[in-house]
Amino acid sequence: xxSTIPRKQFAQHWLKSEKVLDRIIKAANLSGDRVLxxxxxxxxxxxxxxxxxxxxxxVEIDRDLCLKLAKQFGASDxxxxxxxxxxxxxxxxxxxAFGKFQNPNKVVANIPYNITGPILQKLLGTISVPxxxxxxxxxxxxxxxxxxxxxxxxxxxxxxxxxxxxxYLAECELIxxxxxxxxxxxxxxxxxxxxxxxxxIETPAVNPRHLENLVKLGFSSKRKMLRNNLKxxxxxxxxxxxxxxxxxxxxxxxxxxxxxxxxAVSNNLWPEDIVEQ
Numbered sequence: 001x002x003s004t005i006p007r008k009q010f011a012q013h014w015l016k017s018e019k020v021l022d023r024i025i026k027a028a029n030l031s032g033d034r035v036l037x038x039x040x041x042x043x044x045x046x047x048x049x050x051x052x053x054x055x056x057x058x059v060e061i062d063r064d065l066c067l068k069l070a071k072q073f074g075a076s077d078x079x080x081x082x083x084x085x086x087x088x089x090x091x092x093x094x095x096x097a098f099g100k101f102q103n104p105n106k107v108v109a110n111i112p113y114n115i116t117g118p119i120l121q122k123l124l125g126t127i128s129v130p131x132x133x134x135x136x137x138x139x140x141x142x143x144x145x146x147x148x149x150x151x152x153x154x155x156x157x158x159x160x161x162x163x164x165x166x167x168y169l170a171e172c173e174l175i176x177x178x179x180x181x182x183x184x185x186x187x188x189x190x191x192x193x194x195x196x197x198x199x200x201i202e203t204p205a206v207n208p209r210h211l212e213n214l215v216k217l218g219f220s221s222k223r224k225m226l227r228n229n230l231k232x233x234x235x236x237x238x239x240x241x242x243x244x245x246x247x248x249x250x251x252x253x254x255x256x257x258x259x260x261x262x263x264a265v266s267n268n269l270w271p272e273d274i275v276e277q
Contacts, residue, residue, distance in 0.1 A: 061086070141178065
């Protein structure tokens with residue numbers, strides 16, 4: 001078995017800061033919860049999770065690390081290790097034979113930065129197809145640039161399509177920034193811990209698929225005004241009239257609209273008014 005050396009192919013950067021681990025555990029607020037950990041790596045976070053959780057399901061793609069994790073935590077009756085690619089895994093099917101580990105209600109993980117988007121989509125779902133069984137909370141260590149987009153406010157530089165898609169499905173907050181020196185090996189980018197709380201939208205889109213497509217078109221070129229991004233797909237006069245009725249500046253860019261404003265625009269533009277591109 002090889003020594004514990006991070007593999008570039010799996011984008012492995014292992015957290016080593018006890019202070020950041022403390023912040024993660026506090027943000028997770030564990031009390032009899034069933035936890036899903038994606039990419040446990042060397043088990044430094046796993047070791048903190050096990051005493052606080054009812055159960056921990058750890059999904060690790062690296063076979064050599066799985067051997068080490070099994071040796072370290074295999075005797076714990078509240079620990080289950082699954083070897084494989086989380087993005088390809090049918091978690092419910094994998095857990096079908098393990099009653100006490102089924103239906104994890106919280107996620108706590110230091111995820112590979114290169115697959116953050118797909119992981120978020122698998123955990124939250126999409127605007128048109130939200131997760132069937134949403135988690136109570138999701139605490140993730142991610143690239144800071146991505147974190148800023150997740151909790152960004154409208155009209156800010158970081159606010160974009162990802163902001164709208166995620167904030168439609170969950171509340172997002174910054175827990176703490178994380179420095180490169182807090183990892184081994186140090187990544188070339190800054191990092192941050194965020195917490196997502198999936199929720200039901202008070203006033204959801206009448207046609208979520210329509211909203212999803214509208215957001216995609218609206219953010220197709222962030223430097224352009226929204227009406228210019230949509231003019232090839234929507235009657236311009238109709239769009240300007242609608243924006244004025246909703247008290248939205250017709251010269252607004254896509255990032256100037258809040259999630260609620262996006263929903264309002266979507267609910268007042270019929271799907272047939274939008275040509276998918």
